[in-house]
Amino acid sequence: MDKPLLSRTECAALRGLAIIGIFLHNYCHWLGMAVKENEYTFTMSKSSQLMQVIASPDIYLPVHLVSFFGHYGVPVFLFLSAYGLVMKYENRGSQKPSPKQTAVIPFLSHHFTKLFKMMIVGYVIFTMVDAITPGPHKYQVMDIISQMFMFNNVMPDPDHIIWPGPYWFFGLMMQLYIVYRLLLWRRGDIFPLLLIVACWALQAFCDPEGDTLNRIRYNFMGGVLPFCAGLLFARRGKQMSRGFLTTQTVISIALIFFFSFNFQTWLWAPLFVCTASVGIAKLTPARINKWIAWVGNISAALFVLHPVTRKIFIPISRHGDIYTGLLLYIIASIALAWFYHNFSKLRAEKKIGVRN
Numbered sequence: 001m002d003k004p005l006l007s008r009t010e011c012a013a014l015r016g017l018a019i020i021g022i023f024l025h026n027y028c029h030w031l032g033m034a035v036k037e038n039e040y041t042f043t044m045s046k047s048s049q050l051m052q053v054i055a056s057p058d059i060y061l062p063v064h065l066v067s068f069f070g071h072y073g074v075p076v077f078l079f080l081s082a083y084g085l086v087m088k089y090e091n092r093g094s095q096k097p098s099p100k101q102t103a104v105i106p107f108l109s110h111h112f113t114k115l116f117k118m119m120i121v122g123y124v125i126f127t128m129v130d131a132i133t134p135g136p137h138k139y140q141v142m143d144i145i146s147q148m149f150m151f152n153n154v155m156p157d158p159d160h161i162i163w164p165g166p167y168w169f170f171g172l173m174m175q176l177y178i179v180y181r182l183l184l185w186r187r188g189d190i191f192p193l194l195l196i197v198a199c200w201a202l203q204a205f206c207d208p209e210g211d212t213l214n215r216i217r218y219n220f221m222g223g224v225l226p227f228c229a230g231l232l233f234a235r236r237g238k239q240m241s242r243g244f245l246t247t248q249t250v251i252s253i254a255l256i257f258f259f260s261f262n263f264q265t266w267l268w269a270p271l272f273v274c275t276a277s278v279g280i281a282k283l284t285p286a287r288i289n290k291w292i293a294w295v296g297n298i299s300a301a302l303f304v305l306h307p308v309t310r311k312i313f314i315p316i317s318r319h320g321d322i323y324t325g326l327l328l329y330i331i332a333s334i335a336l337a338w339f340y341h342n343f344s345k346l347r348a349e350k351k352i353g354v355r356n
Contacts (some may be wrong), residue, residue: 005237006083006118006278013281013289014080016296023306023354025070026166027329030310031317033060038216040159042208042263050260063322073255074169075226075270076277081173082230083181090235104181109293112179115150119170121340123147124302126164129308136314137163150174158218164307168218175220176227184231192228199224200267226270233278242283247281295334301344302337309333 006014028034029203037047040212046068089097089107100106130136143161146152153171155161162168199221206213216222238247252272259265259272284292295302309332316325 003239004087005239006281008288009286009293010278010281011080011084011252012293012296013284014076014277014296014301016276016294017291018080019279019291019298019299019302020295021066021070021073021076022166023333024066024326025073026306026328027310027314027317027326028063028067028070030068030314031063033063033322035064037068037071038260038266039071040214040222041210042213042266043206044261044263047261048176058295060322063326068260069256072270072273075223075273076178077169077232078172078223078226079178079230079274079277082180083234086231086234090186102185107181108177111143112150112174115170115173116148118300118304119147119167120152123164123167124309125305126308126311129311130164139163145239150253153218158215166303166307169303172218172220176223179220179224180227180231184228189232189235195224201285203267204264225268226274229271229274245279245282249276249283252276252279254282298334298337298341301340302333305340306335307334309313309336 009341012288016020018126025037035053036046036205038046050064050068053061060310073232089102091097101110140161141165142155143152146155146161147167147170151174152158152162152169153175158168161170179195183195202216202221204215206216220227253276255272256276259269281289281292311330313325313332316328318325
């Protein structure tokens with residue numbers, strides 16, 4: 001059998017890179033002094049602020065960089081999700097799916113259940129911690145229902161409905177599972193390419209700071225580019241030399257930076273985030289990659305639980321001890337995720353044992 005384009009360790013390392021960016025970003029960008037990101041809309045003044053802090057760096061430069069760029073972990077997760085779907089459901093991996101698994105309703109039901117099980121534990125813990133800490137969120141009944149059924153992305157004013165904020169990702173993934181199964185599964189490569197063009201066009205003619213673009217990017221249209229890139233990589237990708245990967249990675253990182261200063265090029269930056277991340281995962285020495293992959297293995301738990309630890313520790317940073325609060329947040333988030341990951345793994349092993 002041919003060597004896979006991405007080994008298990010490389011996939012885990014990509015998840016590790018993605019979650020490190022996301023969970024650090026979701027802390028740093030809540031600090032008033034940090035340069036804010038262009039994620040759902042594009043504001044040139046934010047890019048200008050980035051240039052200012054780079055031109056006159058201080059001890060908080062890492063906070064500014066993570067705040068501005070860390071959200072690009074999301075495209076990496078979308079890229080990996082599409083790659084995994086192709087390998088599992090399009091007869092490219094070692095396990096062949098049954099017709100029952102690929103039927104529309106069982107497919108969507110399976111993935112909804114998988115997302116829900118991941119979401120619900122973190123959501124329940126967060127809402128309890130949120131209720132007993134300063135500044136609790138004011139939930140509405142429809143906000144809660146839409147989160148449970150993962151359609152809050154399509155609600156008006158998603159910036160204030162989705163809480164905790166990172167949980168918009170669950171609705172996005174559910175939409176992309178629907179798009180994959182109904183529009184892309186075992187269809188020709190022209191379909192993802194046309195979808196990329198259509199979704200780019202929807203965004204390219206929007207007001208860069210407008211509500212329309214904001215709503216679009218909260219939903220699948222904003223994630224199609226990295227998702228379809230992962231799909232096409234799984235179908236058509238080739239093994240590349242270290243020299244090619246090094247060149248690809250350096251050019252991609254440069255493009256991510258320079259594309260951050262123009263609205264039209266910014267729309268394409270997620271593609272180069274994915275190519276840079278693949279290069280980094282493949283080029284990083286094995287000893288370091290092992291630790292990044294370890295973080296990737298607990299990435300699901302870290303994603304759902306980091307809003308809890310952020311709510312607890314961010315007051316420390318906001319009161320002036322920026323790196324103290326950040327360090328405590330990192331330690332607590334990773335430890336809690338590691339504990340929950342191992343607990344879930346133990347439960348799964350016991351269920352298998354009972355069945356056997």
